[in-house]
Amino acid sequence: MVIRHGVIVVGAGGAGLATALYAAKEGADVAVVTKLYPTRSHTGAAQGGIGAALGNVEEDHWEWHMFDTVKGGDYLTDQDAAEVFAKEVIEAVLELEHMGLPFDRLPNGRIAQRRFGGHTKDWGKAPVHRAAHAADRTGHMILQTLYQQCVKAGITFYNEFHVTDVILEDGVAKGLVAYELATGELHLFQAKAIVVASGGFGRIYKVTSNAYTLTGDLQAILYRKGLPLEDMEFYQFHPTGLFPLGILLTEGARGEGGILRNALGERFMERYAPTIKDLAPRDLVARAMYLEVREGRGVGPRKDHVLLDLTHLPPEVIEKKLPDITEFSRIYLGVDPLKEPVPVMPTAHYAMGGIPTTLWGEVIRDEKNTVVPGLYAAGEAACVSLHGANRLGTNSLGDLVVFGRRAGIHAARFAKDADFHELKPDHLGESRERIERLKNSTGKEKVAVLRAELQQSMMDHASVFRTGELLAKQVEVLKELMDRYRNVALQDKGEAYNTELVEALELGYLLEVSEALVHSALNRTESRGAHAREDYPERDDANWLKHTLAYKVEDGKVAFRYKPVVLGRFQPQARVY
Amino acid sequence: MQVTLKVLRFDPARHKRPEWQTFQVEAEPTDRVLDLLHKVKEGQDGTLAFRRSCGHGICGSDAMLINGKNRLACKTLVKDLGSQIAVEPIRGLPVEKDLIVDMEPFFAAYRAVKPYLINDDPPPARERLQSPEERERFDQGTKCILCASCTTSCPVFWVNGAYLGPAAIVQAHRFLFDSRDRGKRERFRALGSGSGVWRCRTAYNCTEACPREIPVTQLIEEVKRAILFDRF
Numbered sequence: 001m002v003i004r005h006g007v008i009v010v011g012a013g014g015a016g017l018a019t020a021l022y023a024a025k026e027g028a029d030v031a032v033v034t035k036l037y038p039t040r041s042h043t044g045a046a047q048g049g050i051g052a053a054l055g056n057v058e059e060d061h062w063e064w065h066m067f068d069t070v071k072g073g074d075y076l077t078d079q080d081a082a083e084v085f086a087k088e089v090i091e092a093v094l095e096l097e098h099m100g101l102p103f104d105r106l107p108n109g110r111i112a113q114r115r116f117g118g119h120t121k122d123w124g125k126a127p128v129h130r131a132a133h134a135a136d137r138t139g140h141m142i143l144q145t146l147y148q149q150c151v152k153a154g155i156t157f158y159n160e161f162h163v164t165d166v167i168l169e170d171g172v173a174k175g176l177v178a179y180e181l182a183t184g185e186l187h188l189f190q191a192k193a194i195v196v197a198s199g200g201f202g203r204i205y206k207v208t209s210n211a212y213t214l215t216g217d218l219q220a221i222l223y224r225k226g227l228p229l230e231d232m233e234f235y236q237f238h239p240t241g242l243f244p245l246g247i248l249l250t251e252g253a254r255g256e257g258g259i260l261r262n263a264l265g266e267r268f269m270e271r272y273a274p275t276i277k278d279l280a281p282r283d284l285v286a287r288a289m290y291l292e293v294r295e296g297r298g299v300g301p302r303k304d305h306v307l308l309d310l311t312h313l314p315p316e317v318i319e320k321k322l323p324d325i326t327e328f329s330r331i332y333l334g335v336d337p338l339k340e341p342v343p344v345m346p347t348a349h350y351a352m353g354g355i356p357t358t359l360w361g362e363v364i365r366d367e368k369n370t371v372v373p374g375l376y377a378a379g380e381a382a383c384v385s386l387h388g389a390n391r392l393g394t395n396s397l398g399d400l401v402v403f404g405r406r407a408g409i410h411a412a413r414f415a416k417d418a419d420f421h422e423l424k425p426d427h428l429g430e431s432r433e434r435i436e437r438l439k440n441s442t443g444k445e446k447v448a449v450l451r452a453e454l455q456q457s458m459m460d461h462a463s464v465f466r467t468g469e470l471l472a473k474q475v476e477v478l479k480e481l482m483d484r485y486r487n488v489a490l491q492d493k494g495e496a497y498n499t500e501l502v503e504a505l506e507l508g509y510l511l512e513v514s515e516a517l518v519h520s521a522l523n524r525t526e527s528r529g530a531h532a533r534e535d536y537p538e539r540d541d542a543n544w545l546k547h548t549l550a551y552k553v554e555d556g557k558v559a560f561r562y563k564p565v566v567l568g569r570f571q572p573q574a575r576v577y
Numbered sequence: 578m579q580v581t582l583k584v585l586r587f588d589p590a591r592h593k594r595p596e597w598q599t600f601q602v603e604a605e606p607t608d609r610v611l612d613l614l615h616k617v618k619e620g621q622d623g624t625l626a627f628r629r630s631c632g633h634g635i636c637g638s639d640a641m642l643i644n645g646k647n648r649l650a651c652k653t654l655v656k657d658l659g660s661q662i663a664v665e666p667i668r669g670l671p672v673e674k675d676l677i678v679d680m681e682p683f684f685a686a687y688r689a690v691k692p693y694l695i696n697d698d699p700p701p702a703r704e705r706l707q708s709p710e711e712r713e714r715f716d717q718g719t720k721c722i723l724c725a726s727c728t729t730s731c732p733v734f735w736v737n738g739a740y741l742g743p744a745a746i747v748q749a750h751r752f753l754f755d756s757r758d759r760g761k762r763e764r765f766r767a768l769g770s771g772s773g774v775w776r777c778r779t780a781y782n783c784t785e786a787c788p789r790e791i792p793v794t795q796l797i798e799e800v801k802r803a804i805l806f807d808r809f
Contacts, residue, residue, distance in 0.1 A: 037680055039723050040628075040636040097704040100694025100757065102712060102719050109706030134719070140635060141719060148693035159680075182673060211630045247633045328633060331652060332607070448619035491623030494590055497674040500623040 001187075002423060005031040005156065006415040007408075008176060008191040010163050010218055013041030014139070014397065015379025016197035017146035018404030019361075019411070023195075024153045026412030031156040033178055033189065035213065035502070038147050038157055042199055042211040043400065046139025047324065048252030049131030050401075051119055051394035052093040053086065056110045057129035062086040064121055065130065069395060070570045072118040072281045073352075073388020074529035074539065076231070076547070079568030081384045084359055084406075089398040092405065093132050101145040103134050104321075114321075115255035118281035118392040124577070127255075127279045131394045136250050136324045142397055161187070162502055163217065164431035166194065166375075167423065168225050171365070173375035174421040177431045181502065184495030186428045186435075192415035193374050195407050196222070196355060196363070197400075200380040201513045203506075205348035205463065206455035209241055209248035213506075218381055219354055220509035223516055227365055227372070228549035228561070230383040231353035232513070233521035233531045236391055237464050239285040241347025243305040245332055249325045249344060251393040254278045256317055259309045260289070261341060262297040268306075273577040280577045283390040283530045286346040290464050299343065307341035346464055352391055352530065353520070354383040356549065356563075361407025367549060367563040374414065378407040385547060388565075389529020438504050443487030447504045450488065454481055454510060462518050467535045471522040478515050479556040485511060516550045519558035524548060541572050578660060580604045582613050584625065585665040587672050595672065597663075598622075606656035610643055610664065614650060614676075627676040634788060637724030640667050641676050647726040647786040667729035669738065682738060683725045686745040689767045694752060695760025711756040718751030718796060720789040727783035727793050739772040743783035743793045746774055750796040753803055765804055774800050 007023045009016045012034035023030045034041070053060040066086035070077045097103060097111060104112040113129040121128040134141040150157075158178065164186070165177035176189040198218040202210025223229050239260070240249040254260070260278055262268045272288040273280035280288075289306050298304050310318055315338050318326055322337075329335045329342045355377040356364050363375040379400040386399055454477075461474035485508060492500040526540035527533050547563040580602045587595040600617045611629055618625045627650070630636040634652040642665040643653055650664070670678035696705075721744060728734050728742030749768055752758045768774045774797060783793040 036630055036636075036638070037628075037684075040630045040638050042631060042636070044722070045631050045633070045635045094700075094704055098700040100752070100755065102715070102755070103704075105707050105709045105712045107709060109708050111704050137635075137720070140722070144719075151688055152691075152693040211636065212632055213630045245633075324635075331654070332633070446619070494588060494624065496589060497626040497677050499626050500618070 002190050003187055004190045004420060005029050006191065007193045007195065007411045008033060008189055009195045009197055010176070011041070011196070011198035011381070012036065012038040012157065013197065013199050013379060014043035014142050014146060015400035015404040017143070017150055018401050019195045019197055019378055019408035020155050021146060021149050021153060022405045022408030023412040024155055026409055028412035028415050031158060033158045033161045033163060033176065035160060035162040037159050039143060041143060042214055044140045044143040045209070045211065045248060046397055047136040047248060047250035048116060048255065049114060049133035049138050049394045050093055050142070050397035051116060051130045051392070052089045052132055052398065053130060054090060054093065054111060054113060054132060056106060057113045058121070060121065060128055060130055062090060064123065064128070067123055067570055068119050069386065069392060070388070071124065071575060072392040073390055074575055075388065075545065075572040076385065076528060076565055077388030078385045078566035079570060080566045081359060081386045083568065085386050085398065085402050088402045092398065092401040096142065096145060096401065099145050099149050101134065101141050103132055114252060115279060116393045117251045117254065117279050117285065120276065124275070127276055131252065131255060133252065135320070136252055136322045139397060162505070163221070164434065164505065165427070166218070166221055166225065167427050168372070172373045172421065175423050175427065177428055179431065179435065181497055184498060186431055188423060188425065188427055190420050190423050192418040192420060193376060193411035195361065195376040195378060195411050196381050197377065197379045197404065198381045200351045201510065202348045204454065204458050204510050204514045204517070206459045207241060207244070207246040207345070208348035209238055209246055210348065215506035215509050216513035217506065217509045220512035222355055223512055223552050226551065227363065228356060228551050229353060229516045230356035230549055231385060231547050232517040232550055233524050233548060234352035234389045234529055235348065235517060236282055236350040236352060236530050237286040237346035238349035239282055239289055239346050240308050240344040242328055242332060243343035243345045246347035247328055247332060248347065248349070249308060249328065249342065250322070253308060253310060253322055253325060256321055257313050260285070261307045261309050262292045263299045263303065264297055268292050276577045281390055281392060284577065286464050287532055289346055305343050305345040308344045309341040310337045311339060311341060348463070350391055350396060351380055352383070352387040352389065354381050357382045357384055359384065359406065360410040361403055362410065367561045374418065376407045376411050378404045389531060435501065438488065438490055438501060439493055441487065441489040443489045445484045445487040445489065447488055447500070447507050450481055450484055451507050451510065454514060458514055462521060465532050465534055466521055467533065468522060471518055474518045475522065475556070478511065478518060482511055482555045512552070515556070516558065520548045520550045523560055545572065578604055578606065580613060580655060580660050580662055582617065583663040584675070586675055588624070588674055604655050606654070608655045609651050610653045610655070610662065611639055611650040613655070613662065626674045635722060637722035640724040640726045641665065642667060647730045649724060649726070649788045652788055667725055669729045669735045670725070680725065683728060683744065686741045687723065687748060689741060690745045690749040691760055691764055692748040692752065694755065694758055695763060696757055697759070705757050707756055715751050715754040717791050718747045720791050721747050722789060724788065726786040726788055730782040730786035732780055732782065733776050733778055737772070737776065740776045741767065741773055743797060746797050746800055747791060747793055750800050753800060761807070765807065768800060769804050774804065
């Protein structure tokens, strides 16, 4: 039986729920298909805040936020996206408050705000209080609030349905295929508009802040179908992952006054960003930490990490404003941040690149911005491009409400004037074949082994610093892993909750997004934002002030096209802090 | 160190009732129970089924009974348990496979208390004002990750599945005590009903089970009192 809805959203994180909510407000019949239960999505792990120029603590303007976003993105940010964002995020934060989001408050009753990396006043002169927050669980509160509103709106949820295919015919999106975890059944979904909001893919790396479930499923599915992925070489490492696990410790900790120190006790960020020091953008801080370690000033028996020092902060600031990260260091490391500094190292965190879209979330297929009718994307899965080469902290939560809302409104309006497309039942076939092949395989390869090799090799060859040589090596590693993936076999042949099968499907997606990332990184011969090529250390605006669109040709072969960066009021300049 | 991990297995296609299976796992003292489950799944038995997502106590996917107590597998370390570890699914919800239970009855109770801000006044152009003290009043409930540890540790819930259970009541508390909310009476209908808050026998299991250290029993008592005082 075919399941029909006007608008179907894939993913129940912040972007998916915002999309669903605003599409429902436009009067659409909306359903959400998610591979988890709602409220399990990774938006819930976002900690520090959502940036908006509310000006509640001190003077602030959306133009300053726009400037910071463009500069933070190393001028690869599209300035039309940054302008829409910096204006609309103010309204979005107020709407979240009206929906009941429990922001922390100032004595005058307004939403509290704190400092965050790369957010400044007066065009870069000093840090500014811009991040609206709810303790250090802002993402959790956003996810809960949006889900609460979806419950209120009576939106239909298909929980634990794993999307295996997007039906694209004649250049038009027509439906989805999804695997129901509880039963092992495949279902055909028919929709007038589909919105992909399935999140990122940090699990390509060994050390990551990302959930086990962030495996780039929909990016890989669309990439396989011949659609491009944009700016995949820009992958953000968050400076303060709890060492060695990679669990996130919010940048809000530095916003509240936390300091990074090396083995000599030096506040080393003074050398790299003299104006804003520990509140420099993430790419700069992550590289500075790696350089400290490389030059022998790392901490620990292997001198392989640095320290985040909060001990000089008043205990009530730590307990009240940073309770979760305090608990993480106590539980996982036995370190009490009140008394001793916390071991940290950069952790794979956020994909600036993804499925290219217009400002209304419409997916585009080429450098001329040709729209794929009926197909939308929002949140981390998408690339508008707001974040350019490096996302500022708090701009992911802002991105998902602003552009989730836009995608939802546009998708609902599109669906109103559209008809359902005829679907043939054989659309299930490709997914069924893939699943049967995995279940019946007599190969000798194991999902866990290949995944571990992928994650380690990506760490070694394609993380914070890259070189042509290392990336070329990773191209070969990926080819070999893709070959071996064909011989993956499963123990679980059952129907109900075959989570081993799901992990095998996810490994396929991880390999493909890695392929797009590594080839894109090898192709871009400059350093910009999170893409630091040691063999090409300078930013090269003459040749590379443009977006990469990567197309899969076949396994191991990728073709490129380029899209100009949308410039505007801010001309590219040297990026110093 | 070597850990003996006992898992209560159930696959509807193979078992009539759940049965224990024992695995020997090599572990570090700082490993999470979730790491042990992954080691078994990856190295010994790929059919083992459990839920997990974030892996650090935020998403609420991996609540299970660990050595007899409801806990999150990702927040429980081997060093705090020793070398004999037993895991079972949380109690009171239908088991679907191994450690995976049907969460729908739990979320039905959640929906019943209207877990969203109710305020039909047109919102102001800016934020609704709320003092830090008013915000603090309902802070505890906002920590809830809907993992179901509290509800499935409650003896009343085990006996009577229609009972709303601690988690739903905590959600109601979160809105009842929010100065911006106007939905008190609507929520009291569910909370004051036969399967509502008066079923609570103050066993404190919920408070002990909460991985977020929410004083669940206290919040339930505050909801009871709110209903009582509203009547007089």
